[in-house]
Amino acid sequence: MRLCIVGIGGAGGKITQEFLGNEDLDFQLLSHITGAEYLSPGKMQGIWLEADKNDAKNIQHFFGDMEEGCYPCFYIPHDAVADGCAVHVAVKEKYGYDVKKQGFVRDAQYLKAVFEIFDTDKEIQALVAQTMNKEMVESMGGNANQAPNPIFDSAWNAIRDFTTLGKGECDGILFVVSFGGGTGTGFINPIINHIRNEGKADYPVFALGILTEPGDYADKAQFSKSARRNLAAISAIYDLLTKGGGANGVIIVDNEILLERYGNDYVAANQFIHKMMQPLVAARDYPGEIPPSQAVAQHSSGGLSRPPIFVPLFASLPRSADPEEALIKKALSEEGKLFGCSPEKADFAMVFCRGFIDSEKIREILSRETGIAPESIWPSRKMGEGNNEILILLRNPYGGDPKAYQKVGTLENRFCMVISQALQYMSQQPEDLFYEGKQEEKGKKDGKPAEQVKLTEASKEALKMFFFGPDGSGQKSGFVFELTEARKRLRDGRKEDKPFFIHPLRIFQKDAPVPKEGTKSTGLINGDEDIARIVDQRINEKLVELGLIEEIMMG
Ligand SMILES: Nc1nc2c(ncn2[C@@H]2O[C@H](COP(=O)(O)OP(=O)(O)OP(=O)(O)O)[C@@H](O)[C@H]2O)c(=O)[nH]1
Numbered sequence: 001m002r003l004c005i006v007g008i009g010g011a012g013g014k015i016t017q018e019f020l021g022n023e024d025l026d027f028q029l030l031s032h033i034t035g036a037e038y039l040s041p042g043k044m045q046g047i048w049l050e051a052d053k054n055d056a057k058n059i060q061h062f063f064g065d066m067e068e069g070c071y072p073c074f075y076i077p078h079d080a081v082a083d084g085c086a087v088h089v090a091v092k093e094k095y096g097y098d099v100k101k102q103g104f105v106r107d108a109q110y111l112k113a114v115f116e117i118f119d120t121d122k123e124i125q126a127l128v129a130q131t132m133n134k135e136m137v138e139s140m141g142g143n144a145n146q147a148p149n150p151i152f153d154s155a156w157n158a159i160r161d162f163t164t165l166g167k168g169e170c171d172g173i174l175f176v177v178s179f180g181g182g183t184g185t186g187f188i189n190p191i192i193n194h195i196r197n198e199g200k201a202d203y204p205v206f207a208l209g210i211l212t213e214p215g216d217y218a219d220k221a222q223f224s225k226s227a228r229r230n231l232a233a234i235s236a237i238y239d240l241l242t243k244g245g246g247a248n249g250v251i252i253v254d255n256e257i258l259l260e261r262y263g264n265d266y267v268a269a270n271q272f273i274h275k276m277m278q279p280l281v282a283a284r285d286y287p288g289e290i291p292p293s294q295a296v297a298q299h300s301s302g303g304l305s306r307p308p309i310f311v312p313l314f315a316s317l318p319r320s321a322d323p324e325e326a327l328i329k330k331a332l333s334e335e336g337k338l339f340g341c342s343p344e345k346a347d348f349a350m351v352f353c354r355g356f357i358d359s360e361k362i363r364e365i366l367s368r369e370t371g372i373a374p375e376s377i378w379p380s381r382k383m384g385e386g387n388n389e390i391l392i393l394l395r396n397p398y399g400g401d402p403k404a405y406q407k408v409g410t411l412e413n414r415f416c417m418v419i420s421q422a423l424q425y426m427s428q429q430p431e432d433l434f435y436e437g438k439q440e441e442k443g444k445k446d447g448k449p450a451e452q453v454k455l456t457e458a459s460k461e462a463l464k465m466f467f468f469g470p471d472g473s474g475q476k477s478g479f480v481f482e483l484t485e486a487r488k489r490l491r492d493g494r495k496e497d498k499p500f501f502i503h504p505l506r507i508f509q510k511d512a513p514v515p516k517e518g519t520k521s522t523g524l525i526n527g528d529e530d531i532a533r534i535v536d537q538r539i540n541e542k543l544v545e546l547g548l549i550e551e552i553m554m555g
């Protein structure tokens with residue numbers, strides 16, 4: 001298994017940086033002078049996708065610019081659209097979305113909408129096709145399932161050559177994002193959809209997402225309140241988990257747990273995330289036990305119709321005789337859990353170990369301690385360096401307990417909290433959903449207000465439909481309805497209510513005409529007959545105008 005780590009957004013980039021440290025750290029200068037190959041432990045490779053150019057170019061110094069041939073590097077996907085070019089202007093005029101906006105919009109819907117516009121609008125697609133450069137056209141390879149899309153095509157181009165799908169050797173991708181900002185949450189789903197639409201149905205793709213912490217610690221850096229961060233987080237998670245054939249698994253870590261442990265120190269938290277993932281990603285497999293990413297992907301999502309949630313449990317202990325029992329017990333304790341959960345409810349467990357570990361004992365002890373059937377436990381091990389380590393990934397460890405949502409420390413409880421905050425935010429500040437709120441959105445650098453997004457009526461209609469359904473109530477369909485239903489499932493705690501997010505939702509529907517600017521849907525058009533009636537009426541009006549008939553004749 002050799003993963004390509006793709007960090008997206010601020011936290012995604014910082015965590016990726018931990019993974020991509022140079023193995024030849026002591027000789028970094030020498031390596032640089034001699035042009036030696038940059039080598040990360042486990043021969044991992046990766047890239048950082050970011051929207052904020054200033055952060056990427058001037059604030060951090062680990063990643064260089066991909067455009068300048070650096071490695072490790074960052075890439076700014078929306079740079080693929082030239083400022084003021086036909087596509088940029090057309091999307092802005094028709095929809096009000098500025099595809100070059102640099103991530104000041106802290107929500108997951110912004111980039112979702114942009115992706116769906118390119119995915120559905122034939123006019124925009126034609127414009128893109130006209131203006132795309134040769135390299136991009138070639139890279140598209142004439143794919144019938146996928147309309148050209150400069151932002152996501154170019155992002156995928158930046159990633160692909162690290163992977164076996166291009167010229168590289170990584171046989172799987174691990175996306176790393178935080179659930180709570182705009183860039184990571186907005187980008188993760190479109191980019192995975194993009195990879196899958198290109199026909200890469202069985203290439204292993206995993207996501208590691210850090211759920212934003214409650215409280216106001218992140219408010220200042222993010223210019224975004226907890227409720228809004230929770231909406232962004234749950235939107236991204238919703239889309240990830242409802243996309244059948246999407247990611248092979250979504251590993252979630254709770255920032256609340258990490259920040260409590262590390263006293264609000266993001267750097268220490270990121271170092272821990274790196275450490276915790278080592279049993280999965282590090283090199284030095286046991287001889288004869290080298291699981292390719294493909295095998296991990298199959299075990300992870302095999303037999304499921306939607307991507308599963310994985311809760312990581314981690315323990316590290318000095319080497320000892322018979323280490324299995326102590327490792328498992330420590331991982332299962334409160335200290336080991338990186339997200340609230342009920343281990344006994346998991347329907348599968350993948351266990352990655354480092355050190356002198358007996359796989360059979362792992363299976364036996366974990367089954368005994370949790371009640372998970374031995375055949376639903378898949379152990380895999382690597383040679384260790386220092387301590388013995390274990391990373392248990394519990395698949396969907398929730399459900400089947402109607403009281404769970406009331407207990408702190410369960411997945412049900414944490415998700416109900418995030419959903420409730422998101423629902424409350426949407427009902428209290430609906431204008432924010434259309435970027436019309438009074439909330440101050442400030443540019444980072446000079447404190448000047450960032451340019452406001454002004455959506456067209458057509459976009460507002462589409463978003464309204466997405467959030468609240470056709471009747472605008474949020475009681476029968478739409479995202480608000482789906483979240484309310486999901487919370488009900490979590491509270492009911494019925495076994496059959498797993499998974500809790502079910503219906504994929506779009507903002508812009510495929511094959512639905514976008515209403516022209518200035519027209520407003522009355523909701524009274526029902527099928528072809530109504531359209532014919534309206535067309536007849538328009539013709540009659542024209543005839544009257546031209547003096548060819550005297551009055552409107554309607555049947
Ligand atoms: N663990 C960890 N969490 C972070 C870090 N930085 C930010 N966060 C958390 O992640 C959330 C999102 O922050 P970012 O990752 O900076 O957001 P983004 O994806 O760049 O999106 P923008 O809103 O467009 O900047 C914050 O609300 C914090 O909860 C970090 O370095 N480590």
Ligand SMILES: [Mg+2]
Pocket residue numbers: 009010052103181183
């Ligand atoms: Mg950011």
